[in-house]
Each structure stands twice: as C-alpha cells, then as structure tokens.
Amino acid sequence: MSPIHEFTTWEPLLWLLYTDNAERLAAPGGHVAGHISHGAWSVPVRRRSPPPGQAAQIEDMQEEFDAVRRVHTALAESGVDGVAFVAEISPAGRAVLHLIETGPAVEPGIGGPHPGSILLVEGAVPEPWRRLPDPVAGAAPDPAADPALLERTLRERLPDAIGATEAEIAAAEERLGSTLPEELKALYRVTRARWEDWGDYDTAEPVYDAVGCELFPLDRLYVADAASRRSPWQFAAMEAVVTPPDAAVQGLVGSPGWIVFGDNGGGDRLAVDLTPGPRGHTGQIILIGHEENIGADLLAASLTGLVRDGEREERAHRREAPEVAYVNVASLGSVEEAADPALEVLSIGVWEGAPVSLAPVVGLPRLRTLSAYPGTLADPLEIAKLTGLEYLELAPEDWRTLLDADAVPRSLLAAGIEVHGERHPLPVVDLANELLARWDRPPMTRTVLEGDL
Template sequence: MSDQGNSRSSIHAFATWEPLLRLLRAENAERLAVPGGRVVGRITRNSWSVPLRQMYNDGVQRVHDILVKDDINAVTFVMETETSGRTRLHLLLSSRAVELGVGFNPGALVLVEDALPEPWRRLPEPTPGAVPAPSADPALLERTVRGRLPGAVGATEAEIAAAESRLGTALPEELKALYRVTRAEWADWRGDYEAASRHSEAVRCELFNLEGLYIAGAATRECPWYQAAMEAVETPPSAAVQGLAGSPGWIAFGDNGGGDRLAVDLTPGPRGHIGQVVLISHEEDIGARLLADSLTDLMLDRPATEPGGAEPHAPAATSFAYDQESLGSAVHSGLEALTLGARGGHPVSLAPLMGRPRLRSLSAQPGTLADPTEIGGLTGLEYLELGSQEWGALLDADAVPQGLLAAAVNGPFDEDPLAVAGLANELLALWGRPRITQTLVEGDLGPQV
C-alpha cells in the first residue's frame, strides 16, 4: 500500500472510529456545538495527538492497530457532528511523497523520487596529504586489549575478510588488530551482563561484532527534509573532521552507550589523520567530533590533538533574517540556506537574493514576504518552505520554481488541515507525485446522553 490510499482498508469504516468519536464528542461538546466547530487529531504508528484528557484509550488503540495491519504511516482526522448525532469524519492519508509533519499538517513534499537534500548528497573532499597519526600502533593496541581481556575470543582472518567483503572496503590495521583480540559476540559472554560491561570498559565502547560494522554514510543519518535542507556542509581549513552528514570513509564500530556512534575515519578533514576516531552524535544532524587521533589513542585514553592555527572568518552558509536590514547583512556569495522570520514585523523584498549562485534553500514564515512572486527569480532553489497564502500567490502566478526537489507548507498549528492538504496536492500534482488521499466518512452517533 505504497500510497496509503487503499479504500478497502477498514480505516475508512465509520465503525472503526466510532468508539473514539464518542469519547471526542463527550469531551469536546462545546467546541463541536459552535457553528463550524471541529475536532482535529492525528494517529500514527508511533504516536498520537487527540484532544482527550486521557489520550491513550481503546478507541485510539483500535485505529492504531489498523494502521499497523494495513501498513499506513499516519492518519489525520477532522470531526464534525450535529446535535442529532450525525457525524462527518474527514480522513487524510499521506502518500510516499509526503513526510510526516509537526502537528496536523503534512511535512515536506518530496517532489522528485528519492531526492535528497544537498548536504546529504555531498561526498568528502579529497585530502591527499592525510596520513595515519604517529600514535597509530596496531601491535601496541593488540597487546593492550589482550592484557585487559585475557581469554577473549578473537575473530579469524577469514571472518575479518568476510566483513571487508560485505562492506566493500578494507578495514584499517588498527581495527583488524582489535577484532583479532575480541570478536565482540554476545554468545562468548554466555549471557553474563557483567562480563559484557567489563568488555565495554576494556575496549572503551560498546563494540559491534563484525556483522554489526557498517559504513556511516549520509543515508544512515535520517533527517527530515525541512531540517536537512537548512543544513550546510562546512569544513574549515583547520578542521580535523569534514562537516559531512555521513561519509563512505566512516566505518562505525561501536556505541558510547548513549546512542552516539564511534567510527574510524578514512576521509579526514584538512588537518586530520587517516584512521582517527570520530563520534557521530544522535542529537546532531550533521558533522562529527574528533575523539582520538588513532584507535590506539582511544584504547590508551590519550586525548585528541586539537588542530592549531588561526581560523580565518568566513560568512556562514546558513543564515537567519527578520527584516530588510538583517537580510542585507545575511546575503553573501556563499549563502546556501536562508530562514526568514517574522520578528521584524515588516515584509521584505527578496531582491538581495537574486543572482546568488549557491542559494538552494529558503524557508519564509507566513507574512514575511512583500511579494512572494519574486521567488520565481530564484532559479537555483531545490527546497522552498512558505505559508499557505504565499504558496497560493506563487501558484496563481505560475511562478513556482521548476527546479525544486522538495517543498513544505509552513502554517500555524491551528490551520485547517483540509485546506493545507488541498494546497499540498496542488504542488504534488505539478510534479506528478502521489497525492494525499482525502476521504469523507459519515455515520450517526445518536443523540448525546
């Protein structure tokens, strides 16, 4: 059910919703009694937002179970009811072209199949002068870890070679030396959690087994379009680590126990070393932090050597503006992503952005643009986020940039989700993408007692 519009699903049956609708009517009677009064909510396979004092209940669970059974990611609903009990339920089922959004509105509309934001397409820059750190010493590493883990079961050369074949790359000598000491298999600890804890202490991380090793490319770092498009890859000349979302040269080999990955870095920054150890934070969307100049240093608790040298100031590739003056200050030839906020209270002209060769992402809050149709002149945009009125003006003027890869409707939390879905469908239709399915389900709850 790739487009989540299967009319045969019982998600479209009034009986499926009836227990939840009765609860919603009882707790939102005043709101529903007002002319045009509605109740709005969303249920996904992982969460739910419904206007009830106790959000989790059998009615929600009933809908949730059908979402799981029918492979539907989420459903947004709008409920209207009369005093007689006659009830109209509008259902919005998203498509594979629409990411899950915040609140009740859709997230980013992916206008081109499998399109990724530019920072997620970026590959590492070559660093031809990079070499392993002087501290890299596979033999010392092996002796150190063997001393901490006497009797550990190491991986065979055949097992290491199989891991290299699976990954499509050779493992660095330090990493192979580590696995020759311990293959980090749970079975070797015979269910002893204390033994597993001692193992992690000895190797300074929760070491993956050879099957768990993976290349931490950008695809492994999931991030919604609306966030990823506003990031930028920035690697200063003095950086030890390239500011990438992921790299084919980051071999993830462990976890710090808090969800952050440790990786051996084979594509270092201008001042880094081949084989240095980096931390890929689960709380950050892009970049990695240098932990140690070598895997040997990590095992011996030696701090990383911070690159020296003064860093020349360079304008940020991502910026924020809130009035005409701050917009003028934010614009430069290297600007890639711009957010326009409403703090200034005065709509701005986009004239300063014209002809900027690297501008690819623009997010403008509702009411911030003096003339939304100026966006038609920003031919390099691949991501655009606007309010409903601004999108309407662009559509009316036939000025939607044709090079967009993704777009988003930026509206208030209480904006009519049916209207937003209709607007989103207009944009999806321009690219021939699967649309949000809108279904009206009607039934009778009877008079409220």
C-alpha cells in the first residue's frame, strides 16, 4: 500500500476536520471535502484569528501546516501529483475517507474537490491551439531595422561584453530548427548573456538596460508555439483566434515564428515575431503576457528600434467579436443576439429570465464550444442538434438528461461539469466516469479508507 492510501497519513488532518466541522459532519449526509497537491491545498479548517493589531503568524496555522505536510510527503513518496478527498466522520469519531485521483483523462479541478475538464479524446487540444499563423502578403521588416547599426549601438553601450561565437549561434539555430533573424544574431554577437560572465545582478543589469529586457542566453531561446502556452480546457475552449485587418500581431495562442529571447522581469516574454499581422513587420518585437491565454502585444517595430528608442507598447485591445458570445445579465440579452455565422464559443451565464432555447444557434457552421450555467437551458436535448461541438460544459442535471437519452454529441473532444454550491463530489465523480466510459477512457479512481479518531 502506498503511503497516500494509509489511514495514518490522513489522521492528523482528519482530526482537524472533525474538530472544526463537528456540526456540519453530524448533519444527515454530512461531509467535508478538499484537495491537496504538491505545494498547494484547499481544506475546510478554521484558521485562528490573530490578536487585534497583529498579523497572522505561522504558529497560528501550525497544526494545519503539519497535517498537510504529512500528506505532501506521502504524495511525493507515492508518485502522485495530487488527490481530492471527501471525509465523513460520525460524532463518535468513526471516519470514512474517500480519496479521488483524476488519472490521465481528467484535468485537476481548480482549488476544490470537483474534477476539472474531462478529456474524451487522448491528446486533443482546443481549436485555438491547433491554429497556425495566416500568411500575410507583402510582410517585410521595418525600414528602420538595421543589424549593423544595432550591433554598433550595443558595442558602444557594452564595451566589455563577451559575445557569442558563430558556432554557438549555429548551434542555437540547429536546436530551434530555424534560422535566427539577423538582428537577433547581431545582438548575441555582442553579448552571449551567460550568467557566468556576470556573476551577480549588478553586473547583469547594464546588459538588461542596454537591450531593454532580461536577456536569455542562446541555450534558453525557445519557440513560443501553441504547445508552449498551456491552459486547462475549461479556459482554452472559451478562446478564439481573431486577427482584425488592422492588427500588427496575429491573435494566436502561439506561432512557430515567435522566437522568445527575454523577459520583462515580471514573467512576460519578449519575442521576435516572424509571422506578423496584416499591419505588422517581420521581425517586430512582441510581448507575450503570462496572465493571458492568447494573443500578444506589440513592443517595437524591430529589435533595432527596441534597443535605440525603447519600447512603444501597443496593447492588442480585445474587441467585441462575433466569434465569442456571452449571454447573461451583464452582456448579451438573448441567444438570438449571439447567433452569427462566425460564432465559435457560446457561454450562457447567470440569467434572470426564463430558460433559453438553443434553436437560434442550431446549424451555425463554426460553433464548437457551449457552456451553460445550471438552470439556463429550456431543453438540454437541443444540444444534440449542435453537431460540431468540441467542448461542452453543463450542470450535472443537464448531463443526466443527455446521458439518459443517449444524446451526448459524439463530436466532443472534452467536457466539463459545472458545479455550484455545496454539492457532494462523489456523484460528480460518478458522472465524470460515466462520460469517460462512453469514450473508453481511463476512469477516475476512488479509494476508501476507514478508521477511528
């Protein structure tokens, strides 16, 4: 038996759950649930308030930390990334603990015990992650791009820098599988940006100031293609690639022509863009935000411009587009308003009126994602008419209706179960496993541990 499946591993945490949730656990059907993974956890225990005027101290939560650390150690020893749990504990201290492991076909839930997206087709990714850049006729470098001028400017600013050799540049090109643009080669001929050449931040800072970013060494250059920008299905399926005719940068998740060479110090990546938008330049400098799933912002028309003139950031404002529609109390007022031949993603959120019909969007050629808040659909069986769906997120009751009628669209690549409020996780896990079984996918596993506290 692996350590994560031993009752003694969980006993200290179960005791805290028992003492902090006695009334809740004693009620009919009473239970508590949570999730623990490496470096993170969500457990329903009370954290003691510090005295007035004093900040919380580690010792105020020491019991919780110690109990969770015991589970973290068992996770590591068992080779398990994370586990959700449901605990039922009688007033006499008899504990029944259900451990839930998602397995390879279910993404972890976000901060709770319920499963994340259910992967019905192995290796499938949302449509925006399958999109490649569109060719742009006449795309060319900015007239001000000048590798020789760039190199002279950097040598003046960094007279003592150690540059990369041609062999090192060639090795980087071979690793990346593409030829580096001439401006990027000119930069690395001046400085190879290796930490061992500096030794500390004070020595590295002049290089960062001269270039305009925290420069990566050649062996850390990478191509920011779509695979490098991972996102859970439940968020990724809600995105759409949209590139307006006047855009400088294509609204992609990633591109084989985005070569990352630095960081802005806050986790956002700087890249040379070799696949620009309709109004962009080949070799322009873009910023790939770490808090966004899609798109990038223009920093400068060229690397020469970035170094000589500094960044001139132009944010790619997310315009309202017919590809993605939100029907809820704060956005569109009906499904009819969302219906458009370009519609790819339809989200039906909190709604104060009568449940809505999906009839207006039946037959739309590009609709691939539907997310519906509990109680918003007049007839869930209308979903069977949406024959191009790749991702579907519904409340358990709506999934039950589809499953019982054998009406779950076979076009689905992934699915989500929309859970709100205090719902028991185990029926949700059973529902997820029923969906997985329809696609012959590995189920989530449940292990039951019992003991006395």
